[in-house]
Each structure stands twice: as C-alpha cells, then as structure tokens.
Amino acid sequence: MSGLVTVPCADAWRIWDQNMAAARQFHARDGHLRVPRQHHEEVDGETVGLGSFVANAQRRAAKLSLERRGDLEQLGMRWKLIMTRAYAE
Template sequence: MIVQGEDLGAWTMAQRVGLGKLTPAQQWMVDSVLGLEPAGEAEQPPARRTQADRWASHLAAARQFHAREGHLNVPRKHVEDVGGVPVKLGGFLDNTRRRASKLTPERHAELEALGMRW
C-alpha cells in the first residue's frame, strides 16, 4: 500500500527486520503502538555476498565455460549456469577487461591461466 509516496509494506518489513538496530524508545513504539513483531528467520533477507564470494563464483563460471568451449571469448550477454545458479559471465569478463589495471596479480594470473585475452 502506497501512502503519500511511501510503500508502507516495505517500511513495515524494514522495521521488523531491523528491530534490533532501533533505539529502545523506537522498539517500544514499533511493538506497543504499531503492534509489529520482529521478523522471523524465514523473513530475514539473505546475507550479502562478499566481493571474494562473487569473484569465486565468476571464476568458477569462467573455468566451466573454458573447459567446455576451450576459450574465453564470451558474448557480453552470456549467462553461465553453475550448479543451478545463473552467473552473468559475459558482463563480468567485459568489465574485468576494462578494469584489468586494478586487478590483483593473483586474480590476473587466474584469468591468464584460462587464456583470457585482454
């Protein structure tokens, strides 16, 4: 429900999920005045992936593609399915090429081992 441009459903869920981060007075108001309960385990948002986790999943996709195709000439819009999880490999490789100077030597070497063309 949108009231004066505010999505009340999203706001309510944010209050329930972030209840522990509110001040005691705010917690009292959310509980007593609004009657909202803390969000359950199933309602918690998934944990944010770290950059190292994202790198690992993209590298696994690159290795899978390379093992199957023998190269890393991946179209920009290509999505590689790694264990049932879609990975936007084409965009990742394109962006990595553009930012090659910012890569750590280890990451550069990992892609170099797969025959990455820069």
C-alpha cells in the same frame, strides 16, 4: 591515508569465486574465454552473468590484483589494449 590497504569483503570474494567457476566451466567446454557480453552460465543452480564479468575484468585489468589477473590468464584471457591520452600523444 597512505598505507591504507583495501581488502575485498567476503561477498566480493564469493562473487569472484562464483564468476571464476563460471569462467572455468565455459573454458572447459568451449576451449577459450571469448565470451559474448550477454552470455550467462549456470553454476551450481545459479545463473552467472559471465559475459559481463569478462568484459568488466578486461576494462578494469589495471585495477585487478596480480593473483586475479593470473587466474584469468590461466584460462586464456585476452586483455584489451586501452589507449589513454598519455599513450596517444
């Protein structure tokens, strides 16, 4: 299956956009993106689990597209260094 490209479905794009709207809102208000894990934002009448989104994005940084990483970096995302066995040896 080489050459197979995974394209996120429309729902995944919608959820990403909603999370990014929450991240931009938080950043505009607080000036940073150091979001507590349990934090929620209200965006357009919907509650968004921003803390979970940021924590998951940090954990999955290597799997994010360059575009998505760039979107978060524009808001000052701080990426966590995750040590793997290869680096530790």
